[in-house]
Amino acid sequence: MITPQELVACIEKLTSLPAVYHRIRALLDDPDSSVHDLAEAVSSDPAITARVLRVVNSVLFGFPGRIETVGRAVNLLGMQQVHDLVLGTAIVGAFNGIRPARMHMSRFWKDSVYRGLAARAAAHRLGLGDPERMFVEGLLADIGHLVMFQAAPDMADAALERAHRHHIPIHEAEQSVVGCHYAEVGAALASAWHLPAGFSAAIGAQLMPLLAGPHTQEAAILHLANDLLASDADEVDEDAVLATMSPSIVTILQADASMLGAVRARVRDELSAVIALFFPDQS
Template structure:
């Protein structure tokens, strides 16, 4: 089995809704106007409401409230609009999974924490595209969902290797399948026609040194995923103060990124409220973080 074969096998399960596909096509057409995009979005009231809530959230920190979809498009631009719509549709795509397969609320809490962390880190590490990396952060673990839903029996062996032999999850996946969730997630993003600047960091975020292209973006995503782990545990424990071990790990990551250690150590607390706000918008009705 290969990542490509597994993604092709799940093609009908992992198909974007029509609204996302229509927006994608329109955004790629040079003659498209904001009003054209607004017409598509307002046909989906749920998507319209969540888009406006996201644009008015702390993620964008707008000085004045944004009241209409057209206004939102004008303020954030076409590419950011595409990424927000993809984020919303991707969350919806997997919301039917049972808790026995995977705890989706915890999964998306981690993804949203990674997305917001990577957006902040991109600003600290030079002129990198924080909006595009936001999407890479949100979707960096999608390969796990394919494993959980399509390979449940074989994945039980991965869990056994993790619990009984102490292997890291990705090492256990490599042993059982010959590839890991990062490889699988990157293949899915390729299948969805995402640019290399998104799928390549996802493919290499577990080991950025192996990235032939987009190495610094993979390093940023690697650090953001670690911060997301810290934030996820902290939110569930109602505390955002990193432990001593986490501070040591963050100092090492800061050195790799050329950042001041305090900037990375303080980041989990600085972005905590943004994470909770975006989580409540993208995963409405959750009781996980109250």
């Protein structure tokens, strides 16, 4: 049996977040820092700058006119949203070179973008939390599987096979075979990377959101994003999704079929463009 921390330690030897992200995080935590300081920090990394401007000028935000500078982006979005934007692009960049032999990486990232967009759309629709923060949390929600298939491929594969053979949820099979499941591993990675408060709690509790304490709504939104992804794959309608959702999730999010349909429609409208935005080689 392996702990989430042991699995994450294997990944940390291969990849890490760029130095510019840590500078931005420090500025965000510094009450004396300014918008100008943050813009300078982002601009110090040409690759991050290009990604941020590409995203800001995309369908995700829909600003009129083109935004040419990081300074203008920070003024329009605010320091917190730019931080989250940099984090999202940095995560994708950090894992770009990790391609476990037994994972279909194009499908993994497509599903991850779907979860991110579903979480963002749900937060918008419900007026809960920060939609851009929820996009990044959704993007990271399944990152534990990438860690598991990279660090312990035989055990991860055996858990997947067990889930299929016994018709049980994948997290139950992983707990039995590996000793931990993907949500716990994702939470451990968020902690190891010192991501903002709430990331680890929401990702780790996405299967049982009531365990997330003050981050229960975020965890519930991630749970909903997973349900919508699975229902799209199975071509299930919104009423059927609602019928299978945990009553606690329905209550926390005040979910109904209309809300699920609106979230799903928005994701379908944005999915291709956002995949092309983050993964131009896969579009």
